[in-house]
Amino acid sequence: MLRITRKSHDLPLIERGPLVQVWINGSQVNAYLGETVAAVLIANGYRTFRLTDKKQKPRGIYCGMGICFDCTVEIDGVPDIRSCITKIRDGMVIKTGGTANG
Ligand code: FES
Structure with missing residues (x-):
């Protein structure tokens, strides 16, 4: 069985994509190209x-893999987009049905 141990420093570093700006419910936040919309939402305190x-x-x-449709949000005015399989784009406008930390 393969397990991640304390030697995890042997694993390759994960390189982030370029920094971009997106809008979540009217607030401008930082994101990195390559991240999913769901990852950016969670990083900014959104759970709902x-x-x-x-x-x-x-x-x-x-x-977390595009099957259940629980994670849908509005993106650039298009409703019901699965955030877990949608990659961030610079200037993307995201609207959720919840608030940060809620
Ligand atoms: S979390 Fe299930 S489709 Fe996104």
Whole structure:
């Protein structure tokens, strides 16, 4: 079995893409090309990405691989985009159904 041990410094460094700016619910934040929208949302304190239609229950990352549609957000005016499989673009405008830290 392969496990990550304290020798993890032997692993290659992860290089970030270029710094870009995106908008989340009207606030400008930093992001790095190559990150997913979901990663940027989580890095900025968002846990609720949308609310369910019927009962307004909070939803966020669940499967993390494009299967469940729990992570959908509005991107550049297009609703219901899966944030976990969508890469950041410079100037992207993201709208969630939740607030930072909620
Ligand atoms: S978390 Fe399941 S589709 Fe994105």
